Amino acid sequence: MSDIALLAQNFLLLFMESAPWLLLGLLVAGLMHELVPISMLQKHMGSASTGAVGKAAVIGAPLPLCSCGVIPAAVGLRRSGASKPATVSFLVSTPETGVDSVSVSYALLGPLFAIVRPFCAIVSAIYAGMMVKWFDKEAPATTHEAPATPAQAPQSCCSSKAEVAETTTSCCSSKSAEPVSTTPCCSTEKAQATPASTSSCCDSESSSASHANKPGFTDKVAAIWQFSSGKLLIDITVWLLIGLALAAAIQTWVPTDFLTSWGDGLVAMLVMAVIGIPMYICATASTPIAVGFLSAGLSPGAVLVFLLAGPATNISTMGMIAKEMGKRTLMLYIVSVMSASIVLGYGLNLLVDQFSLQSWIALGQSTHEHGEISPIYALCAVLLGGLMIRNGWQALQQKMTKSSQASCCH
Numbered sequence: 001m002s003d004i005a006l007l008a009q010n011f012l013l014l015f016m017e018s019a020p021w022l023l024l025g026l027l028v029a030g031l032m033h034e035l036v037p038i039s040m041l042q043k044h045m046g047s048a049s050t051g052a053v054g055k056a057a058v059i060g061a062p063l064p065l066c067s068c069g070v071i072p073a074a075v076g077l078r079r080s081g082a083s084k085p086a087t088v089s090f091l092v093s094t095p096e097t098g099v100d101s102v103s104v105s106y107a108l109l110g111p112l113f114a115i116v117r118p119f120c121a122i123v124s125a126i127y128a129g130m131m132v133k134w135f136d137k138e139a140p141a142t143t144h145e146a147p148a149t150p151a152q153a154p155q156s157c158c159s160s161k162a163e164v165a166e167t168t169t170s171c172c173s174s175k176s177a178e179p180v181s182t183t184p185c186c187s188t189e190k191a192q193a194t195p196a197s198t199s200s201c202c203d204s205e206s207s208s209a210s211h212a213n214k215p216g217f218t219d220k221v222a223a224i225w226q227f228s229s230g231k232l233l234i235d236i237t238v239w240l241l242i243g244l245a246l247a248a249a250i251q252t253w254v255p256t257d258f259l260t261s262w263g264d265g266l267v268a269m270l271v272m273a274v275i276g277i278p279m280y281i282c283a284t285a286s287t288p289i290a291v292g293f294l295s296a297g298l299s300p301g302a303v304l305v306f307l308l309a310g311p312a313t314n315i316s317t318m319g320m321i322a323k324e325m326g327k328r329t330l331m332l333y334i335v336s337v338m339s340a341s342i343v344l345g346y347g348l349n350l351l352v353d354q355f356s357l358q359s360w361i362a363l364g365q366s367t368h369e370h371g372e373i374s375p376i377y378a379l380c381a382v383l384l385g386g387l388m389i390r391n392g393w394q395a396l397q398q399k400m401t402k403s404s405q406a407s408c409c410h
Helices: 003-035 038-044 050-060 070-079 084-096 099-108 111-135 204-212 217-253 266-276 283-295 300-312 315-325 327-355 375-406
Strands: none
Touching: 003 099, 003 217, 003 283, 003 375, 038 050, 050 084, 050 111, 070 084, 070 315, 084 111, 084 300, 084 315, 084 327, 099 111, 099 283, 111 300, 111 327, 217 283, 217 375, 266 300, 266 327, 283 300, 300 327, 315 327
């Protein structure tokens, strides 16, 4: 068999191995997205106490947010009053693990990593938050509120004049709203003003209408499906495929004992930390890369360092921390993530050796025993691949539509 054919085979086997567990993780992530309101996070993360740091770590661990998705969430929490220690704890635990990455870890790495990974993510997050609490004192965080200014109506894409701002009335006011004039795109004539529809917040009919518009069970199911198979899957697809490709390449061309020359000590773990820190990768996408490292002879502890340091640190996250919380917090963040991941990596190696847990580490063998592919894994792989293709096609169509709209007035 040629190297290219072997590479393709390894890629497909890894993809099929992760597909059912990734679909399960996406489903659970969608449920959590609908059931966990942002207000709950703000409520438990407002202080700099040890309890708030612990809550932030526990709350963030299962959330379906990757390295990029956690940034706006953390900024929103910080500006809503979350303390520095709690925000840092949330920033560490959330991208390091999640319901989707735990299921994929069980499929590709075995039960040991599925158990150890979220536990270590919470421990490292609490440690990072406490480091900030101890060495970066701050005044209580204040919420950022924009001053009340008159709303500016959006301009037409071709209009040279600003439109009249929409006039709104106070809640429960007896006065009616002013008409709102609109100008269509590319039009040179002013459209006829139409009265703005009003409804008093004290009106019983409006109240009953709001109850009628409350999303029902079908709407919630649709929202869960849309988030799971849409936004969340889009966020992780590219790096997941890159991770699978790298893992397949390592399995194809790197000898199984290549990385054993680094040993399982400090050097190997420092190398994994240095490799992981600049990578813009999420917890789920880092899992297949870890499979490649393990199959090339790297120790479980060194692989754990990569799984913790990689998703928790990247250029975007570090830039956000420096801007929102200061350079001192950034330095504490980096030092905390690196030191915690190395110590936990040492601990995992000791645990594996002491209790002979090598059998708890599996490198994705359940899909192809005796050369046979499980129909369930194959079906899930087809479904997952179809969703990825659909999302890619929709993204391409949206890009083409925006390009045509941008040139409509030229």
